[in-house]
Amino acid sequence: MLEHVEEIFESxxxxxxxxxxxxxAVLRFFGVDMSWSTDLAQLTFAWVCFIGxxxxxxxxxxxxxxMLVNRFPLKVRNGxxxxxxxxxxxxxxxxVYYGTNLCVTNFQRKFNTLPISYSFATASGPVGGLLMIFTVxxxxxxxIGNFIKKDYTNLVKAEAEGGDIL
Incomplete structure (x- = not known):
């Protein structure tokens, strides 16, 4: 469920x-000022990076x-x-720890052209970090389960699917 929400958010x-x-870029060519779009793009980019x-x-x-890791036996790779x-x-x-401190520090800081706190951008770090902690x-x-069961077939399956293991 969370993965599906992240995919929609990323899209x-x-x-x-x-x-x-x-x-x-196009409107700048015609002389129309969209300076607010830079700040909104920066905010969006921060969130897209961490959630992505x-x-x-x-x-x-x-x-x-x-290349080097793939030369080891599955048990060593698992380790x-x-x-x-x-x-x-x-x-x-x-x-997460220092990102949260940065959010608190940036609470008073505002974007140049947006009427919102810069903490909305810096919050992407701790939120994304927390999501990655759950995944890791x-x-x-x-x-650890692989070591306990002495079964490393899920490592081979992940390689066959074309992705890295980590």
């Missing part, structure tokens, strides 16, 4: 971003270099993926 956000940037990052992790479609996920979890905890914790549980 709307990317569409809005493309329309804003394209229309601002969670979606990429959730669907195993994020960028990675796995590497578990270690990487734990590192990601630690980093995301920092993103689910992955950690899967990797």
């Amino acid at each position: 709307i956000g990317l569409s809005l971003l493309i329309i804003l940037v394209f229309s601002a 990052a969670d979606l990429a992790i959730r669907k195993n479609r994020h960028m990675g270099v796995d 590497i993926y578990l270690f990487n996920s734990i590192l990601m979890l630690c980093f995301l905890a920092f993103v 914790v689910a992955n950690i549980r899967k990797y």
